[in-house]
Amino acid sequence: MPELFIELFSEEIPAKLQIDARQRIKELLEERFKKKEIKFESSASFSTPKRLVFVIDGISEKIEEKQKILKGPKVGSPQVALDGFIKSNNLNKSHIYNKKIDKGDFYFAKTKAQVIDVSKELELIIPEVLKSYSWKKSMKWANYELNWGRPLKSIVVIFNNKKINFNFYHLKNNDSIYIDETSELKPKKVNNFNSYLKIIESQNIVLDHTKRKKIILDKMEKICNKKNLIKNFNKNLMEEVVNLVERPNIIVGEFDETYLKIPEEILIITMQKHQKYFPLFDVKNKLTNLFLLVANLPDKSGYIKKGNQRVVEARLSDAKFFWEKNKNQSLVKQVSKLKTLSFFNQLGTFYEKTQRLRKLSNLISEQLFLSKEKVEISSSICKADLVSDLVGEYPELQGIMGKYFAQEQGFEDDVSDAISDHYLPAGVDSEVPKKKLGSAVALLDKIDTLVGFFGINEKPTSSKDPFALRRTAIGILRIIMENKLTIKLKDLIGYSIVLYKEQNIKLTNVSTAQDILIFLKERFKNLLKDRKIRNDIIEAASSSNTENDFLELYKKCLIINKSILNDSYKSIVASYKRASNIIDQELKIQSVKIIGLPEPILFKKEEEKNLFEKINEIRKYFSSVKKEEIYTDTLNMLSGAKNATDNFFDNVIVNDENPDIKKNRLELLQMFCKTYNNFIDLSKIEGV
Amino acid sequence: MPKKESLKKKNVKPTPVNFQETILNLQKFWGNYGCVILQPYDMEVGAGTFHPATTLRSLGPKPWKAAYVQPSRRPTDGRYGKNPNRLQHYYQFQVIIKPSPDEIKKVFLKSLSVIGINHKEHDIRFVEDDWESPTLGAAGLGWEVWCDGMEITQFTYFQQMTGIECKPVSVELTYGLERICMFTQGKNNVFDLEWNNDGIKYRDIFYQAEKEYSAYNFEFANSEYLLKNFKIAEAECKALLKKKISLPAYDQCLKASHIFNLLDARGIIGVAQRTEYISRIRELAKGSGQCWLESQK
Numbered sequence: 001m002p003e004l005f006i007e008l009f010s011e012e013i014p015a016k017l018q019i020d021a022r023q024r025i026k027e028l029l030e031e032r033f034k035k036k037e038i039k040f041e042s043s044a045s046f047s048t049p050k051r052l053v054f055v056i057d058g059i060s061e062k063i064e065e066k067q068k069i070l071k072g073p074k075v076g077s078p079q080v081a082l083d084g085f086i087k088s089n090n091l092n093k094s095h096i097y098n099k100k101i102d103k104g105d106f107y108f109a110k111t112k113a114q115v116i117d118v119s120k121e122l123e124l125i126i127p128e129v130l131k132s133y134s135w136k137k138s139m140k141w142a143n144y145e146l147n148w149g150r151p152l153k154s155i156v157v158i159f160n161n162k163k164i165n166f167n168f169y170h171l172k173n174n175d176s177i178y179i180d181e182t183s184e185l186k187p188k189k190v191n192n193f194n195s196y197l198k199i200i201e202s203q204n205i206v207l208d209h210t211k212r213k214k215i216i217l218d219k220m221e222k223i224c225n226k227k228n229l230i231k232n233f234n235k236n237l238m239e240e241v242v243n244l245v246e247r248p249n250i251i252v253g254e255f256d257e258t259y260l261k262i263p264e265e266i267l268i269i270t271m272q273k274h275q276k277y278f279p280l281f282d283v284k285n286k287l288t289n290l291f292l293l294v295a296n297l298p299d300k301s302g303y304i305k306k307g308n309q310r311v312v313e314a315r316l317s318d319a320k321f322f323w324e325k326n327k328n329q330s331l332v333k334q335v336s337k338l339k340t341l342s343f344f345n346q347l348g349t350f351y352e353k354t355q356r357l358r359k360l361s362n363l364i365s366e367q368l369f370l371s372k373e374k375v376e377i378s379s380s381i382c383k384a385d386l387v388s389d390l391v392g393e394y395p396e397l398q399g400i401m402g403k404y405f406a407q408e409q410g411f412e413d414d415v416s417d418a419i420s421d422h423y424l425p426a427g428v429d430s431e432v433p434k435k436k437l438g439s440a441v442a443l444l445d446k447i448d449t450l451v452g453f454f455g456i457n458e459k460p461t462s463s464k465d466p467f468a469l470r471r472t473a474i475g476i477l478r479i480i481m482e483n484k485l486t487i488k489l490k491d492l493i494g495y496s497i498v499l500y501k502e503q504n505i506k507l508t509n510v511s512t513a514q515d516i517l518i519f520l521k522e523r524f525k526n527l528l529k530d531r532k533i534r535n536d537i538i539e540a541a542s543s544s545n546t547e548n549d550f551l552e553l554y555k556k557c558l559i560i561n562k563s564i565l566n567d568s569y570k571s572i573v574a575s576y577k578r579a580s581n582i583i584d585q586e587l588k589i590q591s592v593k594i595i596g597l598p599e600p601i602l603f604k605k606e607e608e609k610n611l612f613e614k615i616n617e618i619r620k621y622f623s624s625v626k627k628e629e630i631y632t633d634t635l636n637m638l639s640g641a642k643n644a645t646d647n648f649f650d651n652v653i654v655n656d657e658n659p660d661i662k663k664n665r666l667e668l669l670q671m672f673c674k675t676y677n678n679f680i681d682l683s684k685i686e687g688v
Numbered sequence: 689m690p691k692k693e694s695l696k697k698k699n700v701k702p703t704p705v706n707f708q709e710t711i712l713n714l715q716k717f718w719g720n721y722g723c724v725i726l727q728p729y730d731m732e733v734g735a736g737t738f739h740p741a742t743t744l745r746s747l748g749p750k751p752w753k754a755a756y757v758q759p760s761r762r763p764t765d766g767r768y769g770k771n772p773n774r775l776q777h778y779y780q781f782q783v784i785i786k787p788s789p790d791e792i793k794k795v796f797l798k799s800l801s802v803i804g805i806n807h808k809e810h811d812i813r814f815v816e817d818d819w820e821s822p823t824l825g826a827a828g829l830g831w832e833v834w835c836d837g838m839e840i841t842q843f844t845y846f847q848q849m850t851g852i853e854c855k856p857v858s859v860e861l862t863y864g865l866e867r868i869c870m871f872t873q874g875k876n877n878v879f880d881l882e883w884n885n886d887g888i889k890y891r892d893i894f895y896q897a898e899k900e901y902s903a904y905n906f907e908f909a910n911s912e913y914l915l916k917n918f919k920i921a922e923a924e925c926k927a928l929l930k931k932k933i934s935l936p937a938y939d940q941c942l943k944a945s946h947i948f949n950l951l952d953a954r955g956i957i958g959v960a961q962r963t964e965y966i967s968r969i970r971e972l973a974k975g976s977g978q979c980w981l982e983s984q985k
Contacts, residue, residue, distance in 0.1 A: 012813075015816070139828075139829040139845055139857075140855075141787075141788050141845050141857045142788045143857070150829070151788075153790070275837055276815075301809055303836060304810065306836070307811075307871065308836050310838075310871075311836070311838040317772070318774070342961070
């Protein structure tokens with residue numbers, strides 16, 4: 001069965017764009033084939049920096065279209081409608097006829113049964129697909145109109161061993177391929193994917209990216225086995241490197257061991273990010289002075305290895321120079337340099353920020369039972385590394401460098417760690433600070449940031465969050481939840497606002513605190529949803545009195561989420577629903593006020609009295625546990641009323657003839673509901 | 689390949705190209721390609737891109753091919769001559785061609801051979817690098833060209849210049865001459881570069897300058913005067929733009945840009961202010977570009 005082969009040859013397309021194009025253009029082809037009812041057996045795509053290749057195999061040569069009767073617009077509709085009908089179905093005016101049906105006179109057309117050549121269809125499909133693909137980032141070049149990831153040089157499309165003819169912007173389809181635009185080799189004619197592969201492989205090009213990855217990985221693992229090193233390679237870098245080469249060749253490089261004395265994060269970033277090397281670690285997971293690089297050609301004269309080693313050494317010697325200079329610059333003294341570093345336009349400098357954090361320290365150290373001095377010193381110096389040369393060179397090492405400087409300067413370990421950890425969590429997958437001190441500084445910094453930006457009305461919108469305030473808020477919540485910290489957020493936010501004012505920084509938003517708490521609550525709900533806690537439970541729990549204590553709220557949601565469907569607790573919601581339904585029905589019929597205050601004298605039946613007593617017992621319980629509620633106790637307490645409520649519903653008819661007694665029974669049920677709502681807003685719970 | 693031949697090749701070590709020859713060879717190469725060989729612009733600029741032969745000539749429909757060497761000043765990169773890799777004054781070799789020729793990559797790789805880099809023996813890579821100059825209101829897509837892991841050239845297809853869409857698109861090649869020579873001459877310290885074959889080294893010419901300019905940039909430049917001069921240049925540029933005199937106006941924009949770089953090195957510009965200054969310079973660049981483009985009609 002015929003095969004369709006496409007090669008798009010271009011200048012080097014960056015890895016990420018390449019991967020997207022490789023996947024998406026293939027999908028677009030498949031979609032178009034299905035739409036046109038062209039059958040095919042398999043499809044595949046491959047890429048190198050210069051080539052995007054698509055192969056669809058087992059294609060039927062012809063499409064057989066059966067005769068069809070198409071219904072058009074109503075007779076008498078505007079001419080445009082009829083024209084559109086004719087055009088969109090590729091009809092001729094002569095095909096059109098009138099026919100009366102139930103709804104009136106309509107135009108109809110009978111198409112002929114026909115056999116369409118797939119190769120003719122492809123002449124249209126291929127350029128359409130290429131046009132419809134939209135690059136995440138694209139460019140123009142020379143004076144052409146085409147937008148592509150990087151300059152597209154040639155297109156080869158072959159179907160059933162024959163060239164398909166079409167134009168795509170300034171390019172005309174070809175059947176000869178370039179090895180690369182620089183080699184003296186003349187373009188070579190290809191007939192199909194197989195003949196293409198032969199030519200490509202004879203040039204030692206590995207077209208298939210999965211094969212390339214395997215070649216690279218196998219070689220790297222072999223080298224590590226031999227040298228007794230860990231075979232753990234950065235996945236993102238691997239994905240990138242695989243798509244940066246056509247003829248992968250692994251080279252082991254090394255640098256002078258003396259550089260191992262500088263913090264390893266610097267070495268790792270230099271190698272991984274700047275040079276795209278794979279740093280190597282020994283079995284104890286210690287960084288070694290060896291690295292792997294993936295070149296794009298064999299290193300016949302050893303130039304490539306030598307050159308790369310020189311480059312990395314030059315970079316490291318630069319870093320070492322800065323490290324030696326920076327490590328002894330007193331962090332405490334550096335703080336005053338933060339005066340020149342703006343935090344944000346209307347929110348002052350980083351110096352002012354750290355001053356605010358220092359003053360906030362008192363409050364949080366009381367709440368978390370930490371040494372006030374330690375929180376103060378940590379929050380004062382947590383930003384000092386921002387003015388160091390190293391962070392200037394390696395911005396992603398902010399905090400981490402500060403930690404190393406602090407260690408060098410003899411600060412205690414938890415203080416040094418707090419400097420690096422206060423930026424955590426840095427993202428969804430990032431950990432929260434491990435220690436309490438780091439958590440405290442992280443919370444202060446994040447609260448201060450939220451207060452500042454909300455204060456000047458720079459709140460995130462649904463589509464824009466340029467200051468990553470969502471991440472900041474989630475950070476606060478995750479630290480509280482994952483490190484189980486009880487924090488009085490309202491107090492901290494309130495004091496933070498005062499501190500801004502003390503510095504004469506104008507916060508124009510009058511409801512800053514409230515806005516932040518609402519914002520936090522929304523993020524909280526999303527976080528819990530991610531943790532598979534039912535939305536109705538979050539809604540029910542968050543409307544109860546544990547407001548702003550997110551740890552309590554979290555605990556409560558967890559327990560309820562786990563227990564509410566247990567047989568022993570099901571009755572809580574069931575009884576509640578039964579009671580509230582009765583009240584609701586009554587309220588539909590007449591407007592009365594049912595406030596939940598029954599008169600014991602009006603009780604006629606034992607079951608009423610029993611229920612009343614039970615409710616009072618529960619009320620007493622709630623007033624006694626206000627501060628330290630144990631949720632399983634509460635659940636037991638509430639479910640313990642099952643007998644009393646069941647008996648009531650089984651034996652008491654609310655709808656008594658005497659309106660006073662009826663009203664009193666409704667009051668009793670209302671009292672029941674209100675009491676239960678002390679726990680969570682049960683009306684929000686769904687199901688049962 | 690037969691063994692003998694490869695051995696032979698190894699024994700013949702080509703003499704590395706000295707610094708001045710590197711420039712001369714590139715000039716000759718691109719001159720033969722049809723580029724106008726220009727001289728450096730006679731003002732302080734941060735990069736070869738700022739030369740009006742690139743900034744302004746990349747605008748509009750007229751074809752243009754030029755190449756020139758441009759001293760580039762980056763006051764904040766000064767290290768008093770103590771750092772082997774960093775200078776506050778260095779040279780770029782700049783090629784600008786509009787519209788970008790289809791065969792430009794091939795020609796570029798060929799050009800490397802005239803300065804001592806055979807692209808068949810070295811790992812030449814085109815690594816994604818999307819370029820942006822907020823001061824010029826310019827953006828482009830392209831690569832850093834790596835040679836055995838070292839960046840030797842910026843290769844950019846301009847998409848926008850002074851806020852104006854480039855049509856047709858120009859290609860810009862910026863060779864980092866010191867880096868290239870350190871590579872071809874096998875030196876680890878920029879000051880050890882051979883300037884000519886007569887024993888003159890880079891140090892002999894520039895070491896004292898690096899020391900003195902670093903001191904000037906970081907310590908002695910009078911920031912009060914600089915602030916004043918910035919305002920003067922800005923005002924002058926705007927006044928000239930009103931008179932529709934694009935080239936002198938653009939000179940004032942360059943002046944403002946360099947003064948800003950000096951102020952930056954003096955450390956008296958905060959992050960927030962930085963953005964403000966940059967946007968002020970961009971306004972001047974945009975005005976100059978617009979004005980120049982209109983003058984071409």
